[in-house]
Amino acid sequence: QENRFQAIIAHAKEYGFVFPSSEIYDGLSAVYDYGPWGSELKKNIRDYWWKSMTQMHENIVGVDAAIFMHPTTWKASGHVDNFSDPMIDNKDSKKRYRVDHLIEAYADKLKEAGKEKESEDLLSQMDVLLSKDNFAGLKQLIDDNKISCSISGTSNWTDIRQFNLMFKTEFGAIASDNPEDSIIYLRPETAQGIFVNFLNVQKTARMKIPFGIAQTGKAFRNEIVARQFIFRMREFEQMEMQFFVRPGTESKWYKYWKQERLAWHLSLGTPADKYRFHDHVKLAHYAKEACDIEYEFPIGFKEVEGIHSRSDFDLSQHQLYSKKKQNYFDNDIDEKTGKPYGNYIPYVIETSIGLDRMFLLIMSQAYDEETITKEDGSQDRRVVMRIPVKLAPNKLAILPLVKRDGLPELARQLMDECKPHFRCFYEEKDAIGKRYRRQDAIGTPFCVTIDHQTKEDGTVTIRERDSMEQRRIKLSEVKQEISKFL
Numbered sequence: 001q002e003n004r005f006q007a008i009i010a011h012a013k014e015y016g017f018v019f020p021s022s023e024i025y026d027g028l029s030a031v032y033d034y035g036p037w038g039s040e041l042k043k044n045i046r047d048y049w050w051k052s053m054t055q056m057h058e059n060i061v062g063v064d065a066a067i068f069m070h071p072t073t074w075k076a077s078g079h080v081d082n083f084s085d086p087m088i089d090n091k092d093s094k095k096r097y098r099v100d101h102l103i104e105a106y107a108d109k110l111k112e113a114g115k116e117k118e119s120e121d122l123l124s125q126m127d128v129l130l131s132k133d134n135f136a137g138l139k140q141l142i143d144d145n146k147i148s149c150s151i152s153g154t155s156n157w158t159d160i161r162q163f164n165l166m167f168k169t170e171f172g173a174i175a176s177d178n179p180e181d182s183i184i185y186l187r188p189e190t191a192q193g194i195f196v197n198f199l200n201v202q203k204t205a206r207m208k209i210p211f212g213i214a215q216t217g218k219a220f221r222n223e224i225v226a227r228q229f230i231f232r233m234r235e236f237e238q239m240e241m242q243f244f245v246r247p248g249t250e251s252k253w254y255k256y257w258k259q260e261r262l263a264w265h266l267s268l269g270t271p272a273d274k275y276r277f278h279d280h281v282k283l284a285h286y287a288k289e290a291c292d293i294e295y296e297f298p299i300g301f302k303e304v305e306g307i308h309s310r311s312d313f314d315l316s317q318h319q320l321y322s323k324k325k326q327n328y329f330d331n332d333i334d335e336k337t338g339k340p341y342g343n344y345i346p347y348v349i350e351t352s353i354g355l356d357r358m359f360l361l362i363m364s365q366a367y368d369e370e371t372i373t374k375e376d377g378s379q380d381r382r383v384v385m386r387i388p389v390k391l392a393p394n395k396l397a398i399l400p401l402v403k404r405d406g407l408p409e410l411a412r413q414l415m416d417e418c419k420p421h422f423r424c425f426y427e428e429k430d431a432i433g434k435r436y437r438r439q440d441a442i443g444t445p446f447c448v449t450i451d452h453q454t455k456e457d458g459t460v461t462i463r464e465r466d467s468m469e470q471r472r473i474k475l476s477e478v479k480q481e482i483s484k485f486l
């Protein structure tokens with residue numbers, strides 16, 4: 001599985017999906033750039049999410065808030081005080097680890113060595129200590145188990161410290177003696193841009209509870225990372241939706257969004273057994289219920305999306321810090337009292353998914369190495385990206401068989417007809433078999449070849465990526481044929 005993960009990373013780079021950031025300077029750790037096909041795929045995933053949220057739900061509208069927010073936002077949200085992970089440094093290698101990751105990696109090793117019971121005991125001890133922020137106890141646990149650093153091999157550790165994950169920068173020239181006044185954070189989540197706009201949106205879009213606000217955008221976290229490709233990045237993109245509900249109905253809506261979000265994932269054709277829910281046992285102090293949707297990546301089952309029942313914590317905190325009322329007046333009639341529900345601060349159900357993690361999920365699910373037997377009996381190998389048609393970077397490759405006899409002209413005509421409707425790729429270089437393989441590798445679901453017969457009877461060969469099946473259809477019907485799948 002680790003090999004498969006490495007193969008996907010190599011493929012992503014070779015075929016223009018994902019590049020290490022600033023690669024000519026040897027890259028920047030846990031930061032990545034999306035290439036020609038990666039940026040298309042990423043956009044298609046974002047659009048698919050956006051449409052499913054805002055177009056398919058009449059009671060969800062979008063915002064596009066700024067990355068910079070007033071610094072008090074992050075005091076109110078708790079990020080200044082609490083958004084940190086316990087870290088430990090190895091004194092010999094100077095390598096820094098997140099304490100839970102270090103212990104989990106050791107527990108994995110125990111499990112591999114057949115010591116399942118020891119592994120589980122270790123993890124449950126860790127959970128208890130983490131939930132109590134008992135750093136001395138965690139350090140003791142690391143020492144007792146002689147957990148060593150993967151680089152130096154030694155267990156010469158520093159004490160455990162909290163490490164805040166927010167990036168800081170300076171904001172303009174502020175005339176103040178206190179340098180702290182000009183500190184501003186890069187947002188570590190998009191959600192707060194939704195909360196601070198709650199009343200602006202509710203009033204201008206005339207929304208009635210229950211309703212939701214959706215947003216996609218960049219978030220930044222100074223993660224202490226192992227090599228996990230785009231699974232854990234320092235700059236990444238989130239797709240979040242906050243759903244505002246009447247207090248007392250949160251449990252119903254939490255269950256609703258759990259099912260709705262799983263259904264969204266399954267609508268992309270991924271088998272259900274690749275997914276599971278992981279309910280949080282340890283809840284944040286404001287949370288009522290929380291779970292992760294996990295997918296079986298080549299590196300194991302891991303979180304791709306979180307669903308959280310957050311009570312009125314965020315809006316109440318912003319009311320407290322901003323001194324601006326965050327109330328909603330509900331004029332629906334409460335059957336019990338016969339009177340309107342009246343004023344309250346709404347409760348929130350949040351769905352939060354990482355776009356880059358979803359991208360990795362699609363890549364992991366799509367990547368396939370296949371051995372095929374050719375017509376002459378010889379064997380060949382192909383790498384095919386079985387990306388869902390809706391998400392594929394290019395929907396159709398248009399390939400004239402040869403560069404003469406009027407075939408490129410016919411192909412260009414088809415290109416002009418189709419490209420306003422879906423993304424097409426035109427190519428006339430190399431043997432047709434080679435061109436098919438390249439399209440397989442970037443996940444193009446259909447190829448159409450224009451040959452000499454096209455000139456005679458107006459038909460073309462259409463080839464399907466997954467089955468490699470070829471059939472002839474009318475040139476005039478190509479656009480309609482592809483559109484059926486979109």
Ligand code: ATP
Binds near residue numbers: 189221223231237356
């Ligand atoms: P983790 O436990 O993996 O650090 P988290 O529980 O902190 O994640 P949330 O704060 O709930 O994550 O963020 C919601 C979603 O944002 C996650 O489910 C994940 O898909 C995505 N996400 C969070 N951190 C990162 C990151 N560093 N890189 C890429 N995606 C991320």
